[in-house]
Amino acid sequence: MKPFYIDYPQEKIAEHQHAYRCLHCKIPTTIIFGLLENHAKDCAYRIHQGRWTQLEASLKPIQKHFDEPHIDEVD
Incomplete structure (x- = not known):
C-alpha cells in the first residue's frame, strides 16, 4: 500500500x-x-486502486513469530 496516491x-x-x-x-x-x-x-481511480490494495494485502505472506533461540543471544 502506498502512503500517498498522487498518480x-x-x-x-x-x-x-x-x-x-x-x-x-x-x-x-x-x-x-x-x-x-x-x-x-x-x-473510478479510488475503486481501481482499492482493488489493487486488497489484492496486494491478500498476497503478502503472513509472518509468524517463532520462539527459537537466536544466534546473537548469550546462553
Whole structure:
C-alpha cells in the first residue's frame, strides 16, 4: 500500500490559475491531499486502486513469530 496516491489523472480547474482536481470524481487535489479515501466513494481511480490494495494485502505472506533461540543471544 502506498502512503500517498498522487498518480491519479488530473484536470485543471478553469476558474483558477494553479488548481487541479481528479479527472474522475472532480474533487480538488487540495482536498484529496494524496489520500485514497479522500476521493469520492464512486471515483473510478479510488475503486481501481482499492482493488489493487486488497489484492496486494491478500498476497503478502503472513509472518509468524517463532520462539527459537537466536544466534546473537548469550546462553
